[in-house]
Amino acid sequence: MVAERARPAERADVAAVIPTRLAAPAWNTDTAGVPESARRRFLVAFAAPLAAAAFFVPAAIYLAWQPTTGVLPPSRFDELEMCWTRTDLTALLPDHAFPYPPDRARSALRPPGTTCEFYRSGRDLLDQVDLYRLCWSDDILVAKETIQAKRR
Numbered sequence: 001m002v003a004e005r006a007r008p009a010e011r012a013d014v015a016a017v018i019p020t021r022l023a024a025p026a027w028n029t030d031t032a033g034v035p036e037s038a039r040r041r042f043l044v045a046f047a048a049p050l051a052a053a054a055f056f057v058p059a060a061i062y063l064a065w066q067p068t069t070g071v072l073p074p075s076r077f078d079e080l081e082m083c084w085t086r087t088d089l090t091a092l093l094p095d096h097a098f099p100y101p102p103d104r105a106r107s108a109l110r111p112p113g114t115t116c117e118f119y120r121s122g123r124d125l126l127d128q129v130d131l132y133r134l135c136w137s138d139d140i141l142v143a144k145e146t147i148q149a150k151r152r
Contacts, residue, residue, distance in 0.1 A: 064125060066096075066099065067098060067099075067100065067120060067125060068120075068123045068125070069094060069095060069096045070094050070096045070097050070098035070099070070118070070119050070120055071094055071119065071120045071121070071122065071123050072092075072093065072094055072119035072120070072121065072132050073121070073122075074121055076092045076093075077119075077121070077132050077144070077146075079092055080092060080134070080141065080144055081141070082141055082142065082143075082144070083140060083141065083142075084140070084141050085139055085140055085141075086136060086139040086140075086141070087139070089141065093119075093134075094119060097117035097118055097119060098117075098118045098119055098120050098131065101118040101131055101133075101147075102131075104147075105118060105131055105133065105147045108133070108147065110133075110135050110143070111135055111137070111142055111143050113137055114135040114136060114137045114142055114143065115135070115136055115137075116133050116134065116135040116136070116143075117133070117134050117135075117136070118131050118132065118133055118134075118147075119131065119132045119134065120132075121146075128149035128150060129149055130146050130147065130148055130149050131146070131147040131149070132144065132145070132146055132147075133145050133146075133147055
């Protein structure tokens with residue numbers, strides 16, 4: 001048997017339509033088929049971090065701002081005179097005392113019958129700075145001292 005050679009097929013005209021603009025994919029936006037629990041998990045996955053950030057970011061800003069309001073520059077500390085009243089020293093003192101002195105500063109001996117306030121000597125939040133302790137008796141300054149920061 002002699003193999004017959006296949007004849008080439010006749011040419012067919014083929015036309016292609018090429019769009020000039022790509023159309024957006026047609027996503028199915030119908031959520032009727034999605035279970036309620038999946039929708040809830042999706043919302044919680046985004047809402048929980050946003051709620052946490054809404055609480056923790058302002059709290060962090062407040063905690064960073066608070067120590068900087070109780071700063072008494074060294075030059076002003078030197079101007080404070082013993083036996084002056086609090087009203088005489090109001091212009092030299094910051095609006096707020098430093099609320100978080102270390103335990104060793106709080107437990108240091110103080111004159112009997114006095115209340116002591118602490119002020120930071122600088123605004124540096126990332127490094128320890130010296131603390132100033134002012135002790136008052138009946139709104140009269142009776143003691144002032146510098147508590148050295150622990151250096152590493």
